[in-house]
Amino acid sequence: MKKLMTLLLMALMVTGLQAQNKSDLPNVTLKDLNGKDVNLSKLSNNGNPIVLTFWATWCSPCIKEHSALNDVYQDWQDETGVKIYAVSIDDSRSTARVKPMVEGKGWEFEVLLDVNSDLKRAMNVSNPPHTFLIDGNGKIVWYHTGYVEGGEEDLYEEILKIAKKK
Amino acid sequence: MRKYLLITVALALFSFRASAQSFLENSQVNGSFQTDAQYYVLDKGIGIDDLLGKKMGINGFGKVNYTNGNFSAGVRFEAFLPEMNGFRSELKGVGLANFFATYDNGFIGMTVGDIYDQFGCGFVFRTYEEWSLGMDNALRGARVVIRPTKGVTLKGLYGRQRYYWAPYLERDFNDDDTRGIVRGVDAEWDLNQSIPALNDSKFRMSLGGSFVSKKQYDMSIFYYIPENVGAAAGRLNLGYGNWSFSTEYAYKINDPSAINNFIYKEGQALMASLSYSQKGFGAVLQVKRVDNMSFKSMYTGKQNDLDINFIPPINYTHTHSLPSMYTYSTQPNGEMAAQLQVNYTIPKGTALGGKYGTKLAFNMSQVNDIVRDSVMDNGRMVISRPGSLGYTSRFFAVSNHRFFRDINFEIDKRISKDWHITAQYINLYYDIETIEGHAGAPVVKANIGFLDLTYKINKKQSLRLELQGLWENEVHAGYEYEESEKKDYQKRGDWAFALLEYTITPHWSFSIADKWNYGNPVEEYRDHYFTGTVSYIHEATRIMLSAGRQSEGVVCVGGVCRTVPASSGVTLTVSTSF
Numbered sequence: 094m095k096k097l098m099t100l101l102l103m104a105l106m107v108t109g110l111q112a113q114n115k116s117d118l119p120n121v122t123l124k125d126l127n128g129k130d131v132n133l134s135k136l137s138n139n140g141n142p143i144v145l146t147f148w149a150t151w152c153s154p155c156i157k158e159h160s161a162l163n164d165v166y167q168d169w170q171d172e173t174g175v176k177i178y179a180v181s182i183d184d185s186r187s188t189a190r191v192k193p194m195v196e197g198k199g200w201e202f203e204v205l206l207d208v209n210s211d212l213k214r215a216m217n218v219s220n221p222p223h224t225f226l227i228d229g230n231g232k233i234v235w236y237h238t239g240y241v242e243g244g245e246e247d248l249y250e251e252i253l254k255i256a257k258k259k
Numbered sequence: 260m261r262k263y264l265l266i267t268v269a270l271a272l273f274s275f276r277a278s279a280q281s282f283l284e285n286s287q288v289n290g291s292f293q294t295d296a297q298y299y300v301l302d303k304g305i306g307i308d309d310l311l312g313k314k315m316g317i318n319g320f321g322k323v324n325y326t327n328g329n330f331s332a333g334v335r336f337e338a339f340l341p342e343m344n345g346f347r348s349e350l351k352g353v354g355l356a357n358f359f360a361t362y363d364n365g366f367i368g369m370t371v372g373d374i375y376d377q378f379g380c381g382f383v384f385r386t387y388e389e390w391s392l393g394m395d396n397a398l399r400g401a402r403v404v405i406r407p408t409k410g411v412t413l414k415g416l417y418g419r420q421r422y423y424w425a426p427y428l429e430r431d432f433n434d435d436d437t438r439g440i441v442r443g444v445d446a447e448w449d450l451n452q453s454i455p456a457l458n459d460s461k462f463r464m465s466l467g468g469s470f471v472s473k474k475q476y477d478m479s480i481f482y483y484i485p486e487n488v489g490a491a492a493g494r495l496n497l498g499y500g501n502w503s504f505s506t507e508y509a510y511k512i513n514d515p516s517a518i519n520n521f522i523y524k525e526g527q528a529l530m531a532s533l534s535y536s537q538k539g540f541g542a543v544l545q546v547k548r549v550d551n552m553s554f555k556s557m558y559t560g561k562q563n564d565l566d567i568n569f570i571p572p573i574n575y576t577h578t579h580s581l582p583s584m585y586t587y588s589t590q591p592n593g594e595m596a597a598q599l600q601v602n603y604t605i606p607k608g609t610a611l612g613g614k615y616g617t618k619l620a621f622n623m624s625q626v627n628d629i630v631r632d633s634v635m636d637n638g639r640m641v642i643s644r645p646g647s648l649g650y651t652s653r654f655f656a657v658s659n660h661r662f663f664r665d666i667n668f669e670i671d672k673r674i675s676k677d678w679h680i681t682a683q684y685i686n687l688y689y690d691i692e693t694i695e696g697h698a699g700a701p702v703v704k705a706n707i708g709f710l711d712l713t714y715k716i717n718k719k720q721s722l723r724l725e726l727q728g729l730w731e732n733e734v735h736a737g738y739e740y741e742e743s744e745k746k747d748y749q750k751r752g753d754w755a756f757a758l759l760e761y762t763i764t765p766h767w768s769f770s771i772a773d774k775w776n777y778g779n780p781v782e783e784y785r786d787h788y789f790t791g792t793v794s795y796i797h798e799a800t801r802i803m804l805s806a807g808r809q810s811e812g813v814v815c816v817g818g819v820c821r822t823v824p825a826s827s828g829v830t831l832t833v834s835t836s837f
Binding site: 117119120127128129130150151152153156157160164184185186187188189190192193194195196197198199208209210211214215216217218219220223235236237238239241242243244246247 | 287289290291293322324326328329331363375376377379380381385387388390391449451452463465496498503505532534535536537538539540541542543545569571572573576577578579600601602603604615616618620671673679681711713715718719720721723762764765768794796798799800801834836837
């Protein structure tokens with residue numbers, strides 16, 4: 094059995110080496126609010142920046158962050174073409190509340206459901222909120238944990254840096 | 260074996276030559292580290308008059324993942340030297356707690372090592388890890404995922420679950436370790452993805468089913484323990500436009516265990532939710548019935564040990580200090596629960612909405628017991644007698660025994676560019692005897708209010724004030740309690756809480772807080788829990804130092820939340836990820 098495992102592992106590594114994948118984002122598939130599959134490694138925004146924020150319905154700083162982001166999102170999009178994906182790490186305790194909360198609060202960004210924390214684990218997120226900024230080539234260029242009032246301004250400065258480079 | 264090895268190595272070398280460049284380009288290493296350390300001091304004021312030989316507790320982990328295209332592998336090292344107060348003593352130790360290797364090309368995915376996965380909502384299978392709780396029930400074994408056509412996912416897995424640091428032997432003869440093997444299969448079919456005509460349809464549908472079994476060893480001298488226990492579940496998700504409906508039902512054959520008091524009754528669970536949402540409005544109604552559904556890979560397991568399944572509590576999760584003192588947890592032996600959540604935003608530019616809109620939320624949840632009727636056992640009518648069939652239960656009957664109720668209303672409003680306010684009112688009913696097992700303690704009936712006020716001083720600096728109050732309706736100060744009764748009133752009665760936080764983005768946060776049990780019916784319990792905290796955040800690194808008294812609950816400082824146990828002393832948290 095052990096021999097077989099070793100063989101299998103090695104075979105896997107061989108195939109693994111040949112794969113092509115340029116994005117910094119892991120090969121993890123999540124569902125959006127309509128149940129559609131979204132593979133993170135294939136996420137793209139036509140060369141424009143992407144913001145990935147981890148949140149949960151029970152995390153009050155996350156909700157503050159999202160409310161603040163939502164207030165400026167339209168302006169940010171017009172100026173930089175940025176797209177925000179909010180990854181909910183709510184488990185089955187509270188997944189049913191995610192969509193009504195997102196719609197009820199009128200948030201405009203894309204929301205993905207990480208019900209069993211697959212993406213959270215793959216991206217080494219310990220506590221929400223945790224925000225990543227991804228450039229047009231799929232590279233993670235900035236990240237930050239926690240949110241305090243005004244934190245979105247720092248994020249925007251970083252977005253402007255990479256948006257200008259285009 | 261050697262022949263195979265040679266071939267593999269040759270293949271590997273060849274492929275390495277072919278793709279050495281892309282190998283370097285594509286390979287990625289990331290990871291995270293966290294250390295939580297506490298230094299404890301004696302504090303007679305809150306009843307800590309003996310440290311029991313424990314001056315410090317340190318919980319730490321380090322995790323490294325390697326990814327290369329379709330291949331990924333990772334290890335997690337853990338150290339509890341010893342574990343912090345409030346964590347299980349079995350955690351004490353150091354070692355490689357977790358490792359895995361996965362290959363997934365979209366059609367087939369294979370994992371060996373420690374597996375975290377979930378079938379449906381978790382009624383029959385869920386393995387996960389929660390650092391702040393010291394909880395990890397990973398399945399060490401193998402998993403295959405096959406996606407034969409678009410929209411269809413088939414999974415199969417088997418293995419043994421993590422039990423703190425117990426070795427993963429086929430079977431060891433330690434009395435405390437009767438862990439069995441867990442095997443499971445799951446299938447999911449998403450019609451919208453597999454049928455092209457439905458790809459962009461307003462109508463959405465997906466179906467799923469799973470079967471999980473455990474093979475355990477009968478080590479009991481009192482009972483005949485079934486060596487194979489199977490559980491099955493089916494689920495359905497439907498959606499049309501703004502509406503969605505989802506349901507899951509699970510059935511488990513008889514599974515006598517320490518949790519259900521060794522009764523031979525089958526288990527059932529049902530959950531259903533209906534929701535409607537459109538921009539500015541969302542509502543969800545959820546119902547749940549659980550009957551004898553504890554499912555562990557060790558029949559002697561207690562608390563959350565070796566849970567194979569997960570029965571989600573469906574009430575609102577409070578994170579503020581006072582309301583989170585009374586958090587409901589699922590009663591796997593039986594409960595009937597319902598929840599209604601409504602979110603509404605009063606639009607911008609209206610009289611009540613103002614310039615920024617006003618966000619309102621309402622939530623109500625209630626949990627009662629199921630109704631149990633007696634069964635015939637050896638010529639006598641009994642209920643829940645060990646060794647018997649336990650009881651019969653009418654599916655839709657609700658007992659008058661209420662475990663929990665929470666009615667809350669929240670308003671969230673940005674008043675101006677600089678001022679933001681959140682306020683919530685909560686009416687709580689909490690049967691402390693059932694939920695926490697405090698025999699004889701009176702039910703908690705409380706009104707709770709909180710106000711969270713943020714003021715932005717300038718672009719970089721802000722102040723936040725949090726005020727909370729908890730008023731118990733039926734437990735009042737001034738009553739003369741018998742010495743023997745006193746213990747039931749620890750942490751009871753009225754509470755006040757205040758927190759002031761000053762932050763400078765993006766790095767610094769300073770806060771002071773006091774939690775005061777001013778209305779405890781027993782005078783000696785009217786304690787202050789005073790804490791001061793400094794936190795520094797740089798990118799994904801967080802350093803937090805706090806000193807003072809900490810009572811149980813969830814604490815959010817510097818914008819990050821975690822649960823903490825009761826203590827007095829100094830706490831240091833350092834975490835980073837890369």
